[in-house]
Amino acid sequence: MNLSKKHIILFLFFSMIMLEFLIVQSLAQSRNQKTKLSTKIITLGKIHNLVRGEDWLYAVSPDQEKVAYVTFRKEKFVAVIDGVEEEKACDWIYKIIFSPDSKKVAYLADIEAKLYWILDGYGDKGYNSVSKSIVFSPDSKRIAFSAEKEGKWHVIIDGIEGEEEYDDMGLFIFSPDSKRVAFSAKKEGKWHVIIDGIEGEEEYDGVEFIIFSPDSKRVAYVASGEIQSLIVIDGIKKYYDIVGFPIFSPDSKKVGYSAFYKYKDHLVLNGIEEEKDVDNIGQIIFSPDSKRVAYAVNKGNKWFMVIDGVKGRPYDSLAGGVFSPDSKRFAYSAIRDGRSLVVIDGNEGKKKYDLTSQIIFSPDSSRVAYVGLLVDKLYMVLDGVEEYELDGTFQGGPIFNTDSKIVSFVIGNAGAIELFLIKGAQVIKDWEIFRVEVEIQM
Secondary structure, X not given: OOOOHHHHHHHHHHHHHHHHHHHHHHHHHHHHOOOEEEEEEEEEEEEEEEEEOOOEOEEEOOOOOOEEEEEEEOOXXXXXXXXXXXXOOEOEEEEEEEOOOOOOEEEEEEEOOEEEEEEOOEOOOOEOEEOOOOEEOOOOOOEEEEEEEOOEEEEEEOXXXXXXXXXXXXXXXXXXXXXXXXXXXXEOOEEEEEEOOEEOXXXXXXXXXXXXOOOOOOEEEEEEOOOOEEEEEOOXXXXXXXXXXXXXXXXXXXXXXXXXXXXXXXXXXXXXXXXXXXXXXXXXXXXXXOOOEEEEEEXXXXXXXXXXXXXXXXXXXXXXXXXXXXXXXXXXXXXXXXXXXXXXXXXXXXXXXXXXXXXXXXXXXXXXXXXXXXXXXEEEEEOOEEEXXXXXXXXXXXXXXXXXXXXXXXXXXXXXOOEEEEOOEEEEXXXXXXXXXXXXXX
């Protein structure tokens, strides 16, 4: 049979339409299949005599595998890490934290009137005063904090005490590749920014924020002068009345921030200032592929999420937003009438909660999960559907595993908690923390 060129083209055209139809039908059928879920509740360990300082002194590791906490023994305070009690006894412990890779634990301890940051059971040197936060590098191999000695502050990086003396210390930050470090410090009444050990010549009344770009090559910070605030990006200064925190795009090529001047709030993206008819501009969020941008705006008494220039519904307040890993989807938390709800791909969740957790997409971008708290119940929400109701106190998560098949979060046990006092500190006698694992099966 002889076919003309026209017949061949028509045949190919209709074949492509049919193939697309079959693919769409297949995807629709797979979405409509009943998702089977199985759940495991895994204990991370029982906690005995948990001590409260400014807050309850415990931490759950980022990988949701371990718990570290502070307890009381023989008139002293000790740290318990993954069920093992530290040998070092302390007069007081102020804070306890895990490294990003969950393999190390640091805590701030008072021992015989000296303060130590103890890392993996060791604290080389005590000081009169230290910063109440220690900063791990993203690869967890480096640490930085500040300490006061004889009335002057020093920076301690990787256990080495810097010789330079300061009147006060501010922010610390490592670069994403963990090779660079930046911090702010006060000297003779003025604040300076120190990057890679080099102190900038510029002096400021304050330094509010420092950030490295994702590729670790660029630095931006916000500072205040005598009259105006300013933002410094790669050493270039721009002055405004008020400046919001800068955010780099994942490819490090763009930077966005809000800036207020001439009685107007402006959105500044990659150096281009766009005047917006709004009262405030909030958080700026880049997509993982750096091609899309979202940000919150306030006008009157309402907040709106703007995604790719399109303004969403009005809400009383907005919380964090997140793009999916493939940059195609977006979700955020909103407050309406005092209750929290989650908006996924422009669709509002059916139920409002007292609080909602962080929202997280699976690595393959196909699923989204969060935890809602309503009265005294926790609800695990997967793809907009309440899958589980649990008793307990929310402690962290949710997180997906790398193949997107397991989502987990951490809770503390519910029920009556017995409180008592030791050396003036509140103590919970017995408590337990669990990881709730939900396996997704098709």
